[in-house]
Amino acid sequence: MRAFARLFLSLDETNKTNEKVKVLKDYFNSVPDTDKMHMLGLFSGRKPKRQINSTLVRNWAIEASNIPAWLFEESYHVVGDLAETMALLMPQHTGNSSKTLTEWIAEINALGTKTEEEKKQWLIASWAMLDSSERFVFNKLLTGSFRVGVSQNLVIKALAEISGIDAATLTHRIMGNWQPETYHFSQLIQEQDESDDISRPYPFFLAYPIQETSEKQKSAKELQGALGDESQWQAEWKWDGIRAQMIKRGGKIFIWSRGEDLSTDKFPELHPFLNALPDGTVLDGEILSFKNGSPLPFNVLQTRIGRKNLTKKILEESPVAVIAYDCLEFAGEDIRDKTQSERRLILEQLQSSTEFPELFRISALIPFNTWKELGEMREQSRAMIAEGIMLKRKSAAYQVGRKRGDWWKWKIDPLSVDAVMIYAQKGHGRRADLYTDYTFAVWDGDKLVPFAKAYSGLTDAEIGKVDYFIKRNTIEKFGPVRTVKPELVFEIGFEGINKSTRHKSGIALRFPRILRWRHDKPKEEADTIESLRALLGE
């Protein structure tokens, strides 16, 4: 655990990519192989199952810290991270431990069968033998909130450098259903892949935005300059659903979401079409809610994401289908190196032979002759329930991760309104002692009604200024929330707007964020609730 805590600390201590890679390599070179796999598991989102619920952990931590519960909560607000708060509040450790990461995780996993009292004994004893940095990562493991300030790309890069296996191969090998307990480091770095994991997905190929912000509109001429000849490109709508990879291998089906969650059970209505696919097929596409042959806005799909039980009612109200746009494996063969056009042909063949054309749809190509023409088509995105247009180079292979050059997204400009900040709350993590989470309101007659929360969109310097304003213009405090003197106006952008019965304002926004601070606008000139309702398109 000491080496792992040291790794965590060292990664925190540098902002330089090369140094982070070096720190990761040093770690890999110094720990047993089982620890390497556990570390990879943690860095790729395979955290151990939570064996003690967080209320108990919290209560025992309060007990160990010997402070009142309210003071623990106040401390948590200041720190912004539960694991760190607990690590800071506990008294100095009295013992030491030389257990490895593997041993600790095994102990955590073994807690499942223990009684509450045994768990408590174990936890108190464990805390007493860990120093505060070890305790911090230990608490992270325990509470299942493990997130690390280093990208998977860097971990892979370090691993590639010490193993000699290339990064794309490693990225692929650490996807799928493996567990650190059973997947061995020696298997991971073999020349020949001998994995028998039939569920393993391919790394997703992700597009770069062709225009950085909505203010920097690309003209037809600029697109010509950036992308070249129109005939080299295929265009599709950019669908607003859940990006997913669908696998049929060895008679079994698997649905993976972009977040690398195995979501097969979440979409039962897709199973018939997937089961009917030929063995050795992997499709890339978007899962959307459909009704009467038309896609529904994302918020309809949202109502069923995260539900444990898919009731009949939900399945009726939000039935899903797939819009496929790529084929990565065909007849058991990895075809990612074939060109976009070749893969498209294979996809079209597969789709034309399905008995479930309602469920297995294909992302239609948008015919266009000039960039200008395509730019005009893009204006219709919202009517198509799309977020914009995707551009894919016809000669491109299917690559790993976010790469510039061959896949571009050309999103529509966000909708926007000018709104007044009325509540503020402190952020978490890096911004734990700054007010960074704001609630915005628009006018309803002479009252301000809150309609959206937004966290991002300002620069650090602007956040500093807004924070300064908030701390000097607080009207009331309610727990962590401050009511702020209504004065600052911001332009709030969003991708979509829908009616909602759950919000006071009667509307719900999709992806609200701050576009800019309107220093030029007094609060009286902010928008009204009517202007928002008008966007509902009723």
Place this chain on the structure above:
Amino acid sequence: MVKKPLLEFTDKGIYCAEGRFYIDPWQPVDNAVITHAHADHAYAGHKHYLAHYYSKEVLLYRLGPINLQTVEYGEKVMKNGVQISLHPAGHVIGSAQIRVEYKGEVWVVSGDYKVEDDGISTPFEPVRCNHFISECTFGMPVYQWKPQVQIFDDINNWWRSNVEHNTATVLVGYSLGKAQRILQNLDLSIGKVYTHGVIENTNEALRRNGILLNPTERITPGSSKEEVRKGIILAPPSSVGTPWMRRFQPYSFGYCSGWMAIRGAKRRRAADRGFVLSDHADWDGLLSAIDATGCESVYLTHGFTATFTRYLNEIGFNAHEVHTLYGDDKELTEELKETTADDSNSAGGGAL
């Protein structure tokens, strides 16, 4: 008639009506008693200043020509029948707690303080009193300092490693207090100490005051980049990210502050290294200092006042939160209007 308290909290600062003087006032007044020379405690514009002798040159450097009377620790001064004396606060060189006595009643204003001996400031001494006016900048139990010897081991090791990698070392801390504390605790066998002009001006003022500081060299446009890289550069927070700092590239940049105890705060400053080194008392330090005064009541002026006041009351002190303009970190800020509400839902509580 209700007896007026000896010290009152006014919109100009802490006021003694009987003695007709203010302590650390932020509006111009006739008579000001100054705890220490930091900008949020020593304002310009007063007609007469009383401060510790070690603050003299820094005050003159910062405020220009002022009408200044200085005293030693423990020396008694009478103002209109009220006895004033200054006692070590351990915050920075020359920092003092102000003891005020009238007709057997004693009040102490802490200014800013820390209880650990930093090796350069006169160490903090608890002063028995009836009423104690205390800061609580770090009045949260998550702030617990390690002994400074451990922190300086880390700093010296980091510096040594930078020299080995031919990387410049830039260490950031306040120009008065932190800079000298660092200077006196560095391992000078590693290399020379270079200073930003703002810090060197303060060093010079302190040397004029007779304080013995380790040798330093002011960085000028003519300083050799190669030579500077072998040493350590002490810089004030205002220099972070400026072209002045960038010219030392490649460099590793460390930040010394109590705020570095929290990971988020450390990451936000994007420092390569955050060293938890503060000139304020930590949680245990505050509690022990307040306890040692034996006071009947304690007033909390700046820092996590609400939380700390509540906790003190729970453990048996008679504590009050007061509003002042002290608190030199921008994170710490005065609350203009505060209401404590029981119903956290009445204002929407952030729910929509």
